[in-house]
Amino acid sequence: MRPAPFLSSFQSRLLSDNTKQAIEKAVGSAPVVLFMKGTPETPQCGFSRASIQILGLQGVDPNKFAAFNVLEDDELRSGIKEFSDWPTIPQLYLDKEFVGGCDILVSMHQDGSLAKMLEEKGVLAPMEGSDAGN
Numbered sequence: 001m002r003p004a005p006f007l008s009s010f011q012s013r014l015l016s017d018n019t020k021q022a023i024e025k026a027v028g029s030a031p032v033v034l035f036m037k038g039t040p041e042t043p044q045c046g047f048s049r050a051s052i053q054i055l056g057l058q059g060v061d062p063n064k065f066a067a068f069n070v071l072e073d074d075e076l077r078s079g080i081k082e083f084s085d086w087p088t089i090p091q092l093y094l095d096k097e098f099v100g101g102c103d104i105l106v107s108m109h110q111d112g113s114l115a116k117m118l119e120e121k122g123v124l125a126p127m128e129g130s131d132a133g134n
């Protein structure tokens with residue numbers, strides 16, 4: 001039999017290797033990743049809706065964006081909270097780094113720091129009429 005302390009520490013590790021790997025894959029699946037309730041087209045919660053609206057207003061390039069619906073996956077819903085050490089959904093990642101939830105996005109949207117960060121990361125859609133890249 002294994003000594004009890006080992007067993008209890010093993011059991012207390014809630015995030016399984018499989019879940020952790022799946023979350024790491026999701027976090028790295030695009031430069032901008034939002035874990036949300038519902039889909040970008042049909043958000044199922046006002047906080048997720050507001051976060052999607054902010055990313056849209058900021059002009060995030062859809063090609064550089066991925067969203068994951070935690071309502072479709074209970075393990076993701078609880079796992080992402082432990083992974084990010086953040087208790088709620090939505091959660092935004094930028095270049096695999098946790099940025100924050102809805103309140104943080106709203107305040108960064110208002111103080112200009114989100115625009116700056118997205119610009120620096122090169123994740124904004126090219127401006128209409130711009131000849132950049134031609």
Ligand SMILES: N[C@@H](CCC(=O)N[C@@H](CS)C(=O)NCC(=O)O)C(=O)O
Pocket residue numbers: 037045047077087088089090100101102103104
């Ligand atoms: N103040 C939060 C608002 C988000 C929030 O409170 N989310 C809740 C309700 S949608 C949540 O995720 N609860 C845990 C859960 O539903 O799994 C933020 O800044 O993101």
Ligand code: FES
Pocket residue numbers: 037044045046047
């Ligand atoms: S689902 Fe009720 S507050 Fe988000």
